[in-house]
Amino acid sequence: DGGITQSPKYLFRKEGQNVTLSCEQNLNHDAMYWYRQDPGQGLRLIYYSQIVNDFQKGDIAEGYSVSREKKESFPLTVTSAQKNPTAFYLCASSQVPNYGYTFGSGTRLTVV
Amino acid sequence: AQSVTQPDIHITVSEGASLELRCNYSYGATPYLFWYVQSPGQGLQLLLKYFSGDTLVQGIKGFEAEFKRSQSSFNLRKPSVHWSDAAEYFCAVGASLTGGGNKLTFGTGTQLKVEL
Numbered sequence: 001d002g003g004i005t006q007s008p009k010y011l012f013r014k015e016g017q018n019v020t021l022s023c024e025q026n027l028n029h030d031a032m033y034w035y036r037q038d039p040g041q042g043l044r045l046i047y048y049s050q051i052v053n054d055f056q057k058g059d060i061a062e063g064y065s066v067s068r069e070k071k072e073s074f075p076l077t078v079t080s081a082q083k084n085p086t087a088f089y090l091c092a093s094s095q096v097p098n099y100g101y102t103f104g105s106g107t108r109l110t111v112v
Numbered sequence: 113a114q115s116v117t118q119p120d121i122h123i124t125v126s127e128g129a130s131l132e133l134r135c136n137y138s139y140g141a142t143p144y145l146f147w148y149v150q151s152p153g154q155g156l157q158l159l160l161k162y163f164s165g166d167t168l169v170q171g172i173k174g175f176e177a178e179f180k181r182s183q184s185s186f187n188l189r190k191p192s193v194h195w196s197d198a199a200e201y202f203c204a205v206g207a208s209l210t211g212g213g214n215k216l217t218f219g220t221g222t223q224l225k226v227e228l
Contacts, residue, residue: 004155006155031213031214033215035218040121040220040221041220042116042202042218042219042220042221043156043202043216043218044218045215045216048209048213048215050209050213056209058215090155090156092156094214096213096214099144099146099161099163099206099214099216100158100161101146101156101158101216102158103148103155103156103157104155105154105155106153106154106155108153
């Protein structure tokens with residue numbers, strides 16, 4: 001079955017470390033997105049990509065970086081510049097211009 | 113800029129009772145509206161969506177929502193709640209991005225608890 005796979009499910013980061021969250025989709029969707037979820041704040045857009053080798057900043061891109069070298073993959077790096085990285089991270093994809101998003105099951109990142 | 117307000121942070125209903133979750137949006141053009149459900153520690157699942165046409169839309173799991181332009185609302189309803197409906201529910205509005213594509217803006221969510 002087609003879907004989005006996020007890994008790992010749980011990730012622990014030490015202060016000052018960069019970590020990379022994986023997101024892979026086999027839906028042949030053109031667009032991919034990263035959202036951050038914090039309790040009581042809903043989902044906030046970090047980065048999005050509409051085609052390979054192109055991506056744009058969302059509302060809260062500071063301290064994050066992405067790449068889109070393949071249509072299927074959109075990894076997110078949480079850098080040491082992100083001051084409060086502990087959150088639940090969700091990856092999504094959609095077939096432009098269809099607005100329906102398919103979400104992955106998320107990665108919970110904790111700073112230790 | 114578009115925004116979504118879900119005024120109820122928590123709602124508790126008895127199993128078998130009816131449910132209505134409120135959603136108000138702000139968007140300058142014709143909105144694209146969505147309801148998603150999230151179980152603890154999981155991703156979001158699409159319940160239903162409104163693009164145009166009939167203002168009453170049917171979704172999965174027996175849910176429906178009604179778009180009311182005059183009230184800028186898109187409330188989610190279910191006639192009879194089941195214990196398995198306990199989850200967090202998110203309303204979202206879609207908007208076009210510069211250069212094409214789309215972006216969803218989410219409300220802060222409503223946590224539904226079902227009493228047996």
